[in-house]
Amino acid sequence: MMTQPILDIIATATFSLGLFGAVLCCLQTRDVWPFRALAAVLLASCATTLGDVPWPIANPDSAIRFDIFAAVIWLIGLMAAAPLFWGYVRVITSVTPRLPPRIWVHALLPTIALILGAAVLFMPQHARLGLFTDTHPLPTGWPLAVGMAGEMLVLLAIVQWGAYVVAIIRRLHHYRKRLRSYVASVEHNELKWIGTIIVIYSAYWGVGAIDVAADVTPLTATVPAWIDAVFGLGLLVILLLFGLRQRPSLAPGAATLPDSATKYEKSALTPAMADRITRKLRAAMGDDKLHRDPNLSLWSLARHIGASPNYISQTLNENIGDSFFDFVNSYRISDAQALLRDTDQTVLEITYDVGFNSRSSFYTAFKKVTRQTPTAYRGSVSAPT
Known part of the structure; x- marks a missing residue:
């Protein structure tokens, strides 16, 4: 007391x-x-x-x-x-x-x-x-x-x-x-x-x-x-x-981004433009490895591919079916799976190499996609058949 x-x-x-x-x-x-x-x-x-x-x-x-x-x-x-x-x-x-x-x-x-x-x-x-x-x-x-x-x-x-x-x-x-x-x-x-x-x-x-x-x-x-x-x-x-x-x-x-898909109704984005943006987005991740930048934002990605942030947001929501966060992290997890499978890098090294800022966020995102922890995944893919 x-x-x-x-x-x-x-x-x-x-x-x-x-x-x-x-x-x-x-x-x-x-x-x-x-x-x-x-x-x-x-x-x-x-x-x-x-x-x-x-x-x-x-x-x-x-x-x-x-x-x-x-x-x-x-x-x-x-x-x-x-x-x-x-x-x-x-x-x-x-x-x-x-x-x-x-x-x-x-x-x-x-x-x-x-x-x-x-x-x-x-x-x-x-x-x-x-x-x-x-x-x-x-x-x-x-x-x-x-x-x-x-x-x-x-x-x-x-x-x-x-x-x-x-x-x-x-x-x-x-x-x-x-x-x-x-x-x-x-x-x-x-x-x-x-x-x-x-x-x-x-x-x-x-x-x-x-x-x-x-x-x-x-x-x-x-x-x-x-x-x-x-x-x-x-x-x-x-x-x-x-x-x-x-x-x-x-x-x-962020003030210019619509809060919901219904606000895309007046957008001038055509299906052909959306397909072209989709290809550029996948190339930016797959070829240019932009997902490895831990500070990647919608605006830096827009500058890289030369497209409007609004159009990218609409393409992600309507064509790809992901938020910007989930789209980028899907490439990070795919990249991490390859590194876990093919290299001897530690989980912590892989965490930062693929673009995550912390081990906890990497574990959460990895388990959400694969239903396994990174360590368990490495063990499963390296186990003898």
């Missing part, structure tokens, strides 16, 4: 790291949108930990006023955290960063929290003390209504986070599917760390739900303070480690 000094150290570290990360993001001159969006997320994290930091306030009256102020900031940060994180995910998975549609929906609960916070700060002192301390009676009239609305908003925060988790998961699924339409190696761009954030924050959300349930129901279950503190610090560390290195992964040209 953690002592209060350790909890104070964790809270101070969380607040300081969040503030430092936000300032660092604001100083960036490249990829401004993603860094500004990340800075907003980090500031929301700071807002939720402001009241846990052991600020050196000696005057009791000043300490009470600060605690009330920190509680107001906590509520605003709590309601803003999920929409801001959703906005950050949207920015780094978009071709052209822009504000999401119907932004008022995402801003609604944070705005209500801001209004309630302003009402608390402007209500009479005795009313504030009645809402936030046990030394004064509960206020009546509109101050009581503000307090009840704040309690309801905390309950809504639980529902809000669940809704945003679903939205983020759907966004990542669409993004990863689109990513395979133009890049042949996705392991460095799949944003798996966002999935880790979702898992940890969901556990963090569960802890908060238990705390809220204990406050508004007869339940006696309580969550140790150190769990909340460790979750908060862990989330912030992951955000800083990966967020500060993350760049938008979708190339600007």
